Amino acid sequence: MTHPPIGLYVHVPFCTVKCSYCDFNSYAGIDDLQDAWLDAALAELALWATHVAGREFSTVFIGGGTPSLLSEDSIRRLLREIRERLELAPDAEITLEANPESVQPDRLAAYREHGVNRVSMGVQSLNTAELVFLDRIHGAERAAQAFREVREAGFENVNLDLIYGLPGQSHETWKSTVEQVLHWDGGPDHLSCYALTVEEDTPLAARVASGRVVEADPDFVAELADWTAERLARAGFEQYETSNYARDGLRCRHNLIYWRNQEYLAIGPGAHGYVDGVRYQVVRSPRLYIDRVLSLGAQAGTRALRDALPSPAITDWEQVSAHDHLIDTLTSGLRLIEGVDEGLLGEEYAAVRSVMDWAVEHGLAERNEGRLTLTRRGHAVANEIFVRLLDPALV
Numbered sequence: 468m469t470h471p472p473i474g475l476y477v478h479v480p481f482c483t484v485k486c487s488y489c490d491f492n493s494y495a496g497i498d499d500l501q502d503a504w505l506d507a508a509l510a511e512l513a514l515w516a517t518h519v520a521g522r523e524f525s526t527v528f529i530g531g532g533t534p535s536l537l538s539e540d541s542i543r544r545l546l547r548e549i550r551e552r553l554e555l556a557p558d559a560e561i562t563l564e565a566n567p568e569s570v571q572p573d574r575l576a577a578y579r580e581h582g583v584n585r586v587s588m589g590v591q592s593l594n595t596a597e598l599v600f601l602d603r604i605h606g607a608e609r610a611a612q613a614f615r616e617v618r619e620a621g622f623e624n625v626n627l628d629l630i631y632g633l634p635g636q637s638h639e640t641w642k643s644t645v646e647q648v649l650h651w652d653g654g655p656d657h658l659s660c661y662a663l664t665v666e667e668d669t670p671l672a673a674r675v676a677s678g679r680v681v682e683a684d685p686d687f688v689a690e691l692a693d694w695t696a697e698r699l700a701r702a703g704f705e706q707y708e709t710s711n712y713a714r715d716g717l718r719c720r721h722n723l724i725y726w727r728n729q730e731y732l733a734i735g736p737g738a739h740g741y742v743d744g745v746r747y748q749v750v751r752s753p754r755l756y757i758d759r760v761l762s763l764g765a766q767a768g769t770r771a772l773r774d775a776l777p778s779p780a781i782t783d784w785e786q787v788s789a790h791d792h793l794i795d796t797l798t799s800g801l802r803l804i805e806g807v808d809e810g811l812l813g814e815e816y817a818a819v820r821s822v823m824d825w826a827v828e829h830g831l832a833e834r835n836e837g838r839l840t841l842t843r844r845g846h847a848v849a850n851e852i853f854v855r856l857l858d859p860a861l862v
């Protein structure tokens with residue numbers, strides 16, 4: 468049986484400081500675990516290698532956390548083992564996430580040399596007050612210089628992450644951030660512009676709950692989103708997902724795997740994967756992860772469901788039902804401007820088709836040549852549709 472291509476996600480849990488809004492599985496002050504983390508990640512990869520033998524990996528995404536904190540030697544070892552253990556497509560997209568303060572010319576040269584061909588940098592804002600609010604440790608100048616260094620190292624596919632809808636943000640400061648990055652040495656090839664969300668159990672959520680911070684007005688946030696889409700279209704970017712824009716066809720192929728509900732192997736603490744129809748989560752604590760992989764790895768082949776999932780660091784897993792697969796395909800695929808092919812949704816679609824009929828009737832979705840897409844209004848209120856997909860009785 469031939470399998471469709473698959474992606475690899477590697478989670479790097481280290482950060483220099485923990486940003487106030489961040490709910491990713493990342494930690495400051497545990498750099499002493501870097502070597503052990505790498506040993507465990509390589510051991511986990513080795514455990515998976517037989518399981519995914521014969522599948523071609525079209526993308527690798529080294530994310531976090533802050534992967535640009537890893538030494539040249541660590542990146543070299545990681546990428547060498549990935550190539551040795553897995554079948555990488557000759558044109559595989561290999562992304563590494565970086566933060567401006569940890570980008571260094573030597574490290575960038577090493578990433579290039581070992582196959583990284585895409586850099587995704589967390590800039591977020593170029594306004595000093597906003598950067599302080601977010602607990603970011605770089606300034607606007609450092610971000611611009613880091614971008615130059617990435618280009619000088621020869622990277623031709625560079626994404627920048629930006630955040631809008633910050634409390635107290637004005638249209639001018641957001642506009643200024645966007646305009647500046649568009650003028651950096653020809654600008655980036657890809658932009659991810661996310662509206663700030665206040666995630667539970669973050670310092671930001673505590674500040675909002677205590678009234679010290681007031682969230683931005685949703686109508687104003689929607690205005691910023693509209694302005695962004697229009698401005699980036701004028702700058703030659705194609706919006707291909709709710710928050711993502713690409714120039715020259717350089718869409719993020721790895722993220723497209725998620726949005727198209729395809730499979731990806733994930734390793735590292737807290738990583739979520741989807742392999743052979745099973746979704747799984749790896750233990751979040753970096754120390755537990757290291758312990759489980761390095762001390763239990765040898766027994767991994769003797770477990771029950773884990774018989775099918777070779778990593779001893781997996782804590783949760785489920786075989787995805789046909790219905791859940793359909794709902795995942797719709798909720799992630801409808802974020803894409805290309806939408807989903809209604810003809811490929813299978814028999815299960817009959818159970819929720821009425822919801823999409825309702826969305827079309829209300830101007831939230833459209834049908835075009837067999838594809839189902841959300842309208843601009845539909846993208847803005849996508850959750851209204853997704854709630855109904857989970858409970859079609861609501862329409």
Ligand code: SF4
Nearest residue numbers: 482485486489493532
């Ligand atoms: S640098 Fe990124 S991953 Fe690290 S704490 Fe900040 S937002 Fe989270």
